[in-house]
Every structure is written in structure tokens, then in C-alpha cells.
Amino acid sequence: MATGRTHRPATRSRGIPEATVARLPLYLRALTALSERSVPTVSSEELAAAAGVNSAKLRKDFSYLGSYGTRGVGYDVEYLVYQISRELGLTQDWPVVIVGIGNLGAALANYGGFASRGFRVAALIDADPAMAGQPVAGMPVQHTDDLESIISDNGVSIGVISTPAGAAQQVCERLVAAGVTSILNFAPTVLSVPDGVDVRKVDLSIELQILAFHEQRKAGEDVAAEAAAVVPPAARTVAADAADTEGNGRKGPDGDVPAVMPA
Amino acid sequence: MATGRTHRPATRSRGIPEATVARLPLYLRALTALSERSVPTVSSEELAAAAGVNSAKLRKDFSYLGSYGTRGVGYDVEYLVYQISRELGLTQDWPVVIVGIGNLGAALANYGGFASRGFRVAALIDADPAMAGQPVAGMPVQHTDDLESIISDNGVSIGVISTPAGAAQQVCERLVAAGVTSILNFAPTVLSVPDGVDVRKVDLSIELQILAFHEQRKAGEDVAAEAAAVVPPAARTVAADAADTEGNGRKGPDGDVPAVMPA
């Protein structure tokens, strides 16, 4: 704006970066908490701390939405809550179905976080005939046979899959055929969907494995640190660093012998 | 290796990119499935399809681990399973505690995916005295009072938090003080932890909000198309915008008219 750029940025005009979109709910949560405490304004520094990001990132993120702050002051909490809600599409009501009412599905059905923010559990669906009619979270479970009509009767466009892995793809296909275009998948399997359908996945086991990777690293460093710590004191991290930088054997970036066991 | 580079790449030697680490569990899952079907080898193309990524990315990812494939042939399934497992630290056993045995905690306790891959639920912990001793997933729930001794007696370094948001930070601090250095957080709140402690978070509501954002876009496009086909073109959103934006006069990136979507 200071710059007199009058030509359009051509190919990237209204698009908010995906990384930013993924953080908006975080900001919204922090803002909602402030709002409940009747805090009127907040600085990028404070809000960033509350959301667990750094302030430069937050300001950059907000800059994609527009200029919602006041220089020298900060952001108006209520106003931002509204703007972000609107950006995320939370000013409307999203009916959601949950398919697969096992332990996890039931937990999801009972989860309060849904209702609190624009999402409404419209139906619970399970393939087990014995479950049909049983109440879960105050709602009767319906049978998979009726999936299509449930979707269309309720205008559902978001589906949650919490079935066993083996059933997920088939359920996914029926959901999509019935008109669902966004899917949150808890089943530990890759779903294939046509273009235009969004899938996000949540996989417990994957998250734990990522933690284990880093945990293992730390353990490795500790061992190195311990070994180093028996005698010399301070070199701790430096030593650890050197140790796992090349100690690992196998074929590193510059090819040497594959130390461990082949198949 | 073909290149005769003998000097070190300096600052990035043994580090596997975080994005790659996050995909290793995916590859591992696909490989495990192949292994169970006794498939001996697999090409990057096939494996990539099974894991839901593209083959160039997969090959690049594997290149950070070493040269585990055979040109003209593909990858040995068993060998890769072993290498990735080792890289992720899954060749050892990770005792895990779950704190907060509500609906979600119980579902996690019952989740088979834990045990299947190196993780062992060592204890279930809850603050409710009425739950103490009650069996969940074949295991007695223990009281929070004993958290510290449970952690140290079992050598737990990974903790799962599935408490209400209000309790999470405090539980986190006790876990960390007791020796936990990796945390998987299901509570919808930001945890602050000291350096050296890893936190990963899973938030249902956030995932749904991200879906809603994209869903809204899709709907918006449809509406815009319809509207454009009927009466006047763009004025719709501009009016809406002016209405809720009030004094602020939201500036688009270049101060030009926000053509289609409500910001």
C-alpha cells in the first residue's frame, strides 16, 4: 500500500496460506478465552504467547486476513473473534455425522468441543444392527443402511470416520457418493477420494511414533552425555552432538558399510 | 557418494527432516501390510500409492535414511520395515501412561494401535477417586496421587494427556517433573514445557475447523457461480462486508475490491 502497486499479484490474490489456515483455530481458541475474561484488546505478543506461536508469525498470519489491528495498541478481541470465526466459516452451523460408534466414535460423540463451535452432531451411524436404536451421547445410533438418506436429509457435508481400518474406504465412498465433501478420518488407513473432497486424518499411533523418534534421539544423546559426563563436565551438548552426528554407522550421506542386519 | 565430496555438509549431517520423520510411520504402515501379504519387494511407485504420497517424495525421504533400494528392482519389504522401525525407535518397547480416563482416555486405552507397535500402556491415571481401582481396558485405573511413582517405577518417558483442558498444564508439569520428556496432548489447550520436552497435540475441534474453512470455500464458489448466473455480479459480499466491518474499512492486500468471497 505504501508502494503504489496497482497491478494485481496475478496468481495469488485471495488465497490464505494453508499453514495460516491451520493456525486460525488456535488463535480463535486463545481469543475466545480472552473474550470470556472480558479482555478488550491484546497485543500480537500476548496473543502469540497464548496460542503457542511467535508474534511475527501471528502478525503475518493476520496480515493475510486484512488489517485488523491498531498500531501502537493491538487487536480488539471481540472483533478478531468475529473475523476469524467468519473466515473459518464458523458463523454457520455445520451438521456432522460420525460413522463407526466404537470406543472412539462414542468418545467423539460425547466430546463437547464439537457443539461449542458451530458443529452439530447430526447423526451417529454404525454397521452393527445390535447398536441400532441404542442411545450414545443422548442420541440413537442409526444403521449404516440409512447412511445415504441421513446425509441428504440433514444436508451433511462433513463426515467423521471412526470405523475399523477395513471398513473405512467403503464408508468413505458411500459418504462421498451421498454428498459429503469433507472427511475427518480416524481410521488408520489411507483414503482415496475424488478431487474436490478434502480429507484430514488423525492417527494416534503415528503421533506416538513421531514422539518415539525424538525420544530415541534424546536417549541416544543421554547415553553419549553420560559417557562423556563420567569425566569431563561441561561439554555435554557438544559431545552429544558429535556423537549422533556420525556415530550411527550404516550408509550415511557419504556411503560406507551398512553396519546392521540386512533382512 | 558419486560426487567426491569429502568435506562434511557442516550443519546438516545426520538430521532427518521433520517432514520426513512425520511420514515414516505412514510408510511403515503400508510396508507392514505388504509384509503380511508376503510381498517380497515393492517399487517406490507402488509403495507411494499405498502410503498416499507421490513417489518422488518417497524416494527423497528414503534417501535421508540411506540407500536401501535396488535400482531396476525396488525395495525389499522386510528390510525396509526393519530399517524404518529402527529409525523410529520402535525396536524397543515404550511404556506409556494415559492421564485422564474419561471417554477419550478410555477409548485410547482400548485402542489396539498402541500395543501393535512398540507401545505398551503401562498405567491409566485419573484424578477421580471413584475411578481408582475400576478396570478400564482390563487395567485398574490408578489415582493421580501416585503419578510420580508410577512414572519412575515404570521408566515411562511418554505421556498421553486426555484430561479436561483446565487440568492439562498441571498434569503436564507433574509428568515432566517426574521424568516424562514426550507428551501427546489431547486437551484443547497450549502446554508450556521446558526445553528438551516434545509435545504433539491432537485437537478434534481444530481439524474440523480447518475442514470447515475449505468447505465454506467450496460452498462460496458454488454460490458465487449461481449468483453470477442470476442477477447482479459481485455486490453481494461487498455489502455483507460493509455491514459487519463497521468503521474499520477492512483493507484487502492491495486495497482493491474483494471480488468474490467474503474475505
Place this chain on the structure above:
DNA sequence: ATATGTGAAAAGGTTCACAGCA
């Protein structure tokens, strides 16, 4: 005086395209 908004630089991640090896 203070805190936003944003170009520009840096870092990180993905895709391309092909050399190199089986």
C-alpha cells in the same frame, strides 16, 4: 513511545528430470 503490517532474506519442503546402477 509503542505495536502493527510487510517487504526481503532465509530456511524448509516438494517436484523435476536425469544420471547411474542393476
Place this chain on the structure above:
DNA sequence: TGCTGTGAACCTTTTCACATAT
């Protein structure tokens, strides 16, 4: 011939640092 492994190009995201506005 066929498929891996990887520099190089490209794109996205993060960080820096300061001009700009209140």
C-alpha cells in the same frame, strides 16, 4: 530396460527488521 538416488529448480513457510500509523 527399469527403477533408484539425487542435484537443481521451484514453491511454501518462517523469520527478520523496520517503515508506518496511532
